[in-house]
Amino acid sequence: MTYNINEKGYYGEFGGAYIPEMLYPNVEELRQNYLKVMAEPEFQEEFNALLKDYVGRPSPLYFAKRLSEKYNTKIYLKREDLNHTGAHKINNTIGQILMAKRLGKNRIIAETGAGQHGVATATVCALMGLECIVYMGEIDIARQAPNVARMKMLGATVVPALSGSRTLKDATNEAIRDWINNPVDTHYIIGSVVGPHPYPDMVARFQAIVSEEIQWQLKEKEGTTKPDYVVACVGGGSNAAGAFYHFLDDTEVKLIAVEAAGKGVHSGESAATSVLGKEGIIHGSKTLLMQTPDGQVTEPYSISAGLDYPGVGPMHAHLYKSGRAEFIAITDDDAMTAGLELCKREGIIPAIESSHALAVFEHKKFQPDDVVVVSLSGRGDKDLETYIKHFNL
Amino acid sequence: MNRINQKLQEKSNEKLLSIYFTAGYPNLNDTATIIQDLEKSGVGMIEIGLPFSDPLADGPTIQASSTQALKNGMTTEVLFDQLKDIRKTVNIPLVIMGYFNPILQYGVEAFCKKCREIGIDGLIIPDLPVDVFNDRYKSIFETYDIINVFLITPQTSEERVRFIDSISQGFIYMVSSASVTGSSSGFGDIQTDYFKRIAKMNLKNPQVIGFGISDHESYAQATKYAKGAIIGSAFIKNLSKNGVDNTEQFIQSILN
Numbered sequence: 001m002t003y004n005i006n007e008k009g010y011y012g013e014f015g016g017a018y019i020p021e022m023l024y025p026n027v028e029e030l031r032q033n034y035l036k037v038m039a040e041p042e043f044q045e046e047f048n049a050l051l052k053d054y055v056g057r058p059s060p061l062y063f064a065k066r067l068s069e070k071y072n073t074k075i076y077l078k079r080e081d082l083n084h085t086g087a088h089k090i091n092n093t094i095g096q097i098l099m100a101k102r103l104g105k106n107r108i109i110a111e112t113g114a115g116q117h118g119v120a121t122a123t124v125c126a127l128m129g130l131e132c133i134v135y136m137g138e139i140d141i142a143r144q145a146p147n148v149a150r151m152k153m154l155g156a157t158v159v160p161a162l163s164g165s166r167t168l169k170d171a172t173n174e175a176i177r178d179w180i181n182n183p184v185d186t187h188y189i190i191g192s193v194v195g196p197h198p199y200p201d202m203v204a205r206f207q208a209i210v211s212e213e214i215q216w217q218l219k220e221k222e223g224t225t226k227p228d229y230v231v232a233c234v235g236g237g238s239n240a241a242g243a244f245y246h247f248l249d250d251t252e253v254k255l256i257a258v259e260a261a262g263k264g265v266h267s268g269e270s271a272a273t274s275v276l277g278k279e280g281i282i283h284g285s286k287t288l289l290m291q292t293p294d295g296q297v298t299e300p301y302s303i304s305a306g307l308d309y310p311g312v313g314p315m316h317a318h319l320y321k322s323g324r325a326e327f328i329a330i331t332d333d334d335a336m337t338a339g340l341e342l343c344k345r346e347g348i349i350p351a352i353e354s355s356h357a358l359a360v361f362e363h364k365k366f367q368p369d370d371v372v373v374v375s376l377s378g379r380g381d382k383d384l385e386t387y388i389k390h391f392n393l
Numbered sequence: 394m395n396r397i398n399q400k401l402q403e404k405s406n407e408k409l410l411s412i413y414f415t416a417g418y419p420n421l422n423d424t425a426t427i428i429q430d431l432e433k434s435g436v437g438m439i440e441i442g443l444p445f446s447d448p449l450a451d452g453p454t455i456q457a458s459s460t461q462a463l464k465n466g467m468t469t470e471v472l473f474d475q476l477k478d479i480r481k482t483v484n485i486p487l488v489i490m491g492y493f494n495p496i497l498q499y500g501v502e503a504f505c506k507k508c509r510e511i512g513i514d515g516l517i518i519p520d521l522p523v524d525v526f527n528d529r530y531k532s533i534f535e536t537y538d539i540i541n542v543f544l545i546t547p548q549t550s551e552e553r554v555r556f557i558d559s560i561s562q563g564f565i566y567m568v569s570s571a572s573v574t575g576s577s578s579g580f581g582d583i584q585t586d587y588f589k590r591i592a593k594m595n596l597k598n599p600q601v602i603g604f605g606i607s608d609h610e611s612y613a614q615a616t617k618y619a620k621g622a623i624i625g626s627a628f629i630k631n632l633s634k635n636g637v638d639n640t641e642q643f644i645q646s647i648l649n
């Protein structure tokens with residue numbers, strides 16, 4: 001049994017490409033080419049060189065001594081926050097911009113929630129000299145102002161998504177509509193392991209560098225390639241997919257996916273998709289999503305813009321349904337507290353998304369000799385205002 | 394014989410105007426009135442839009458009407474209830490156009506069964522891909538004699554157009570240009586070349602052109618090359634502007 005994708009583009013019963021015919025040629029072109037292109041030695045070489053010299057990889061696997069003491073277990077932080085642009089998102093955008101170039105595309109579109117993926121996309125477009133249009137919900141534009149400014153400085157056009165809840169899901173709708181309107185010259189850089197096949201698989205493969213590094217870094221530090229646990233937050237699920245990737249089929253490594261409970265899983269203001277979601281179709285993928293009994297997608301809520309998404313990637317829907325990963329939901333308050341705790345104990349200000357993953361230690365007891373790797377998916381600079389407001393700093 | 398086939402095969406030269414509207418817009422209970430008025434005004438087929446929260450293939454006009462319809466309280470159950478007696482007064486083919494998720498949640502088989510009971514003749518589900526339909530749902534549609542209508546676009550390869558023709562019944566929905574609904578004003582050379590290219594292929598199914606048709610001129614242009622044409626956003630704009638009592642005038646302005 002494998003927990004990875006099958007040849008038809010499904011993880012178990014989840015995935016596929018539920019797209020209108022207007023998108024068929026674009027998605028089909030990508031499907032037919034992505035594995036071939038990624039396997040080319042020149043592609044690999046260029047990808048790895050950029051990850052090393054531009055992104056700053058490998059990102060450290062840092063033993064968090066004082067945090068480990070507090071929780072009486074061995075905590076390692078995978079420092080994606082130290083990447084150029086401040087999050088794991090850049091691993092994927094580097095890969096996809098190289099893919100877009102191979103496919104002869106000269107116009108790039110993207111959606112963004114927290115703005116991290118938008119910044120990462122604007123960055124690689126500047127690097128390659130390609131036109132960049134980023135769709136962002138009007139509400140997110142307001143709550144992630146520094147990232148909006150960054151995208152503009154990097155030369156991107158930021159287009160507000162004014163429909164629906166005016167957050168990430170609506171920005172994604174707008175990006176898909178743009179792609180329908182521009183089918184020939186445009187590549188859509190999706191920011192997570194969501195969307196129609198082959199996106200979830202392609203993005204997971206670009207993020208897989210994270211678990212590849214964890215394996216050899218842990219070998220150096222602990223003498224084993226296998227942690228006991230890997231913990232990551234899940235919005236769409238790309239940092240989790242990357243951190244889990246090389247451990248998916250090794251059930252000795254336990255996987256923990258952390259979702260945003262918002263104001264409480266059953267408060268009506270939550271983004272805990274695995275608990276609240278039902279099987280359905282969103283953004284071209286069959287997966288779990290939050291919806292009314294009538295099949296209308298419902299508005300999620302999280303203090304963290306990057307986790308404020310009503311679906312999850314199909315890989316994670318399968319990991320949940322099959323029981324391969326444990327899913328836990330962390331409230332706004334608990335995440336913020338865990339974020340502040342990391343500041344105080346380790347001198348690291350995490351993104352609020354990552355703070356959700358860090359809250360696992362208040363939620364679950366680990367053994368003293370357990371090796372727990374947490375994906376520190378991003379840094380907290382973009383979230384200062386939210387932290388300031390929350391803690392009256 | 395399914396009403397769609399009957400209608401599209403009768404009097405081979407006659408052109409067909411099909412109208413899309415979003416059920417539950419402008420008011421929740423306008424559905425039956427709009428359908429009846431459309432038939433009386435000379436419309437040949439109607440697409441009843443089942444509103445969805447995230448209509449990926451639609452432009453701002455249909456998005457806004459869908460949002461409003463959902464606010465008004467439209468649901469799948471409500472729509473079926475509004476349509477339960479529709480065949481007492483309406484004879485032209487009726488098609489439901491909706492995104493796949495609400496249909497999936499209702500249950501594909503239950504949905505088709507209900508459509509048959511009411512007298513709905515076909516479904517257009519833009520985000521239900523051809524291969525998934527063939528693998529999983531074709532036999533259900535056949536059991537209830539519901540036609541699933543497939544789309545082609547200017548980017549669809551000749552080989553795929555032939556394939557879609559081979560599995561289609563009723564008609565092929567020809568999306569006029571690379572765009573979501575409601576955009577463009579009139580057709581340029583790219584569109585007419587595409588219309589001609591498809592017309593020359595002698596497909597077994599008639600084609601009905603939709604997206605970007607808004608007035609008499611674009612209707613006339615489209616029906617020069619195809620059996621019929623579909624108007625959606627322009628009709629919805631008319632409902633917003635002139636209300637539900639203006640249907641006949643709007644249709645006459647398209648036809649003449």
Ligand SMILES: Cc1ncc(COP(=O)(O)O)c(C=O)c1O
Nearest residue numbers: 116235236237238239306353378
């Ligand atoms: C720092 C950080 N972590 C996590 C996420 C959530 O995305 P994903 O679940 O794809 O990793 C985001 C999204 O913006 C992010 O910025």
